[in-house]
Amino acid sequence: MQVSPDTSPAARALPRKITILGAGAWGTAVAMALAARHDVLLWGRNADAMAAMAASGENSYLPGFALPPQLRLSADFDAAVAHASGEHALLIAACPVAGLRPMLQQLKDQAIPNLVWLCKGFEGGTGLLPHQIVQEVLGDTVAGGALSGPSFAQEVARGLPCALTIASHSAPLRAAVVSALHGGHFRVYASDDLVGVEVGGAVKNVLAIATGVADGLGLGLNARAALITRGLAEITRLGTALGGQTETFMGLTGMGDLILTCTGDLSRNRRVGLGLAQGKALAAIVAELGHVAEGVPCAKAVRELARRMGVEMPITNAVAGVLFDGDLPQVMVQQLLARDPRAEAA
Numbered sequence: 001m002q003v004s005p006d007t008s009p010a011a012r013a014l015p016r017k018i019t020i021l022g023a024g025a026w027g028t029a030v031a032m033a034l035a036a037r038h039d040v041l042l043w044g045r046n047a048d049a050m051a052a053m054a055a056s057g058e059n060s061y062l063p064g065f066a067l068p069p070q071l072r073l074s075a076d077f078d079a080a081v082a083h084a085s086g087e088h089a090l091l092i093a094a095c096p097v098a099g100l101r102p103m104l105q106q107l108k109d110q111a112i113p114n115l116v117w118l119c120k121g122f123e124g125g126t127g128l129l130p131h132q133i134v135q136e137v138l139g140d141t142v143a144g145g146a147l148s149g150p151s152f153a154q155e156v157a158r159g160l161p162c163a164l165t166i167a168s169h170s171a172p173l174r175a176a177v178v179s180a181l182h183g184g185h186f187r188v189y190a191s192d193d194l195v196g197v198e199v200g201g202a203v204k205n206v207l208a209i210a211t212g213v214a215d216g217l218g219l220g221l222n223a224r225a226a227l228i229t230r231g232l233a234e235i236t237r238l239g240t241a242l243g244g245q246t247e248t249f250m251g252l253t254g255m256g257d258l259i260l261t262c263t264g265d266l267s268r269n270r271r272v273g274l275g276l277a278q279g280k281a282l283a284a285i286v287a288e289l290g291h292v293a294e295g296v297p298c299a300k301a302v303r304e305l306a307r308r309m310g311v312e313m314p315i316t317n318a319v320a321g322v323l324f325d326g327d328l329p330q331v332m333v334q335q336l337l338a339r340d341p342r343a344e345a346a
Helices: 025-034 047-056 077-083 097-107 130-138 153-157 171-181 194-216 220-241 246-250 252-263 268-277 282-289 295-309 314-324 329-337
Strands: 017-021 039-043 072-074 090-093 114-117 143-148 162-167 186-191
Touching: 017 025, 017 077, 025 039, 025 153, 039 077, 047 072, 072 077, 090 097, 090 171, 097 130, 097 295, 114 130, 114 171, 130 143, 130 194, 143 171, 143 194, 143 252, 162 171, 162 194, 162 252, 171 186, 186 194, 194 220, 194 246, 194 252, 194 268, 194 295, 194 314, 194 329, 220 246, 220 252, 220 295, 220 314, 246 252, 252 268, 268 282, 268 295, 295 314, 314 329
Parallel strands: 017 039, 017 090, 039 072, 090 114, 114 143, 162 186
Antiparallel strands: 143 162
16 A cells, blocks of 8 residues: 655755665665765675775766765675664665575674665575565564665666655654655655565566567567566466555556566566577576576566465466476467466456
8 A cells, every 4th residue: 555654845854874785786876866865875795896986986787877976885884784773874775685684694683773675576495575584584673664666777877767665564664765765866655565565576577587588589569568468467466365455566566667677678687588589598698697687586486486375377487487497488488378268357
C-alpha cells in the first residue's frame, strides 16, 4: 500500500549524514545524486580502487561522470558506519544480494539506527528476500527498508529524473528516507508492502533476460509486449503467494521496473538475453558485462522457490532452462508458444 509521509519543504530541509556501503555503479550514482544536499560518504572495500577514484575524480564503473568534489570516499568500514550513526543519519547498503549477508555480519556489532538496501533478488541457496536476510542477521534491532524502482545508474549519474519507492514496515524510516531523498532529480514514494516491492525488483531481471532473447532472435515487438505482459502476471502470482499486495505490481517497483529493464538498452539482464540469442556462452556474456547481472542467479532461486510453493512461472522456468540446463533459446520460445491456451487472467 502506498503511504504518504511528510514531504514538505521543511521536512526535506535537514541535511543528513548518509553513508553508502558499496562503490559499484548504482551505489556511486546514488551517492553522486545526494552529495549536493547531504554529507555523503561512499565506502568501497578495495582501498586501491577507492584511492584511484579519489585521484581520477570518477568511478571506473561509471566512466565519464565526474564525482562531486564534496563526496567523501573511504575504504575504512568502521569509519563509514560511524559516519551514519547519528539520529538523522542514513546507512544505505549498495551491494548485490550475494554480498548482503556478509555485509550484515560486519554490521552486527555496530550501532546503527536504520538500514536501507538497494539490492534486488533472492539469496542463492536460501531463496530469501533481502528483508528476510536482514531479519535473520540483525533481528528487530534496526529499522530497515528497500529502496527500489526503475533506475539506471548512468541516467542517475547524469542527473536525469528518477522515481523510486522506499518500502518498509517502519513508518519513521519511510518518512526519513523520503525527506532525505525526495527532491532534486529524485521523486520518492513510500510503501508498506516490503514483500511486493522486493519480489517485483527481483523477478523483473529474469524476465528481462527472456525479452533480450526474444529481441535477439528477431521475434518482433509483438512478442516483446506479450512477454512483458505475461511476465507481469508471473511476478504478481509469486508476489501475492508470498504475501505481497496486488496493487504494488502495477506500480513503479512492478510494472515500471519491468518495462525499463526489459526494453532499456542499458539493462544488463536484457544484454544477457541478447548474448544468449547470439549463441554466446553465459560465462563469456557475464565477463563482457563487467557488472553483476542479478537475473542469472535469481532465475535459479525463483524457479526453485516457485516449485516449492506450487506457483506456475513458465517464462522464468524457460529462462532457467537456457541458463542452467543447456536448453537452446529457440527451444525456450517453442516451449512457451506450445503451452495450452487459457484465460488471460490465469
